[in-house]
Amino acid sequence: AVASLNEAPGAVSVMVDAARRYGRELTLIALGPLTNVALALKEDASAIGRVGRVVAMGGAVDVPGNVTPTAEFNMNVDPEAAHRVLAAGLPLDIVPLDATRQAVLPRAGMRATLGRTPGPVAARIQAFSERGFRISHADGEAGMALHDPLAVAVAVDPSLVKWEAVRLAVGPDGETQRAGGAPNCRIAKAVDRERFIRLFLDRLCPPTIERGASS
Structure with missing residues (x-):
């Protein structure tokens, strides 16, 4: 019998179980607010702290936001979760509007x-x-x-963008600001747009393999 939705494990449980099982082999990709990542940290910070990488789409560092003049949607929805994730010492890569607006x-x-x-x-x-x-x-x-596709793409190939190690602070409305002190994440900056777009389109609709007349 097919399990009902109520019987299925939630996102936080799946995340924690995967972190415990795969450790450094696991890359977590967050395309929405960081609520579930923050809850996973609360459930088992040790396991989440052992993942190889966390890639999160969100923030507007040196560019205007898209829901307020200074805040991007994902950070604006749950700024407390974003603060917890940034404070957790994770191998965290942020893909903000600074990069996605180039894609x-x-x-x-x-x-x-x-x-x-x-x-x-x-x-x-x-x-x-x-x-x-x-x-x-x-x-x-x-x-x-292509906001979310860029975040997924750099999870697969980090060389698609130039990275800057920074310390980010999240304000009460989700504004992401540079702060003094040791870096707590990397932010994506310049995008190799042509290579990214080619990768995106080739994955979306792979080119037809043309066979030669002699095959």
Whole structure:
């Protein structure tokens, strides 16, 4: 029988169990507010402290925020959790708006990629992405910023961005500010945009392998 949602383990339990099992082999990727990571630290700080890396999308360090003039959404939703994670001494990489706003996907690039692999999956991706492009266009942007995909990509390949070791403090409204003292994280800065976009599109719709006439 299929287990009900009430019987399934929660995100915090899954995170802690994975940390206990895999230790340094595990990379945690947080694409939303840091609530679950903070709760996992509360449950077993020792296990979470042994993970190889934590990559979190969030913050606006040297650029304006997207929900207030100084705060990014994920940090604004749960600033206390962000503070706890930053204070935990984790191998923490933050991917803020400073970087993700450079990771802009042009509409033409998406259409060209989807056009080479037509089918129902491509059609669904096209329909979903068009909404994102419309929102971005309404905000005056030239394309769609790939916030979460960039965080996942740098978890796989950290060389896609330039990193800066800093000490970040989180304010009561989720504003992320540089502070004095020893670094507590790295923040992503300059993005190798062309390489990232190519990686993203190739993973989304892998190029068709063309066989030679002699094969």
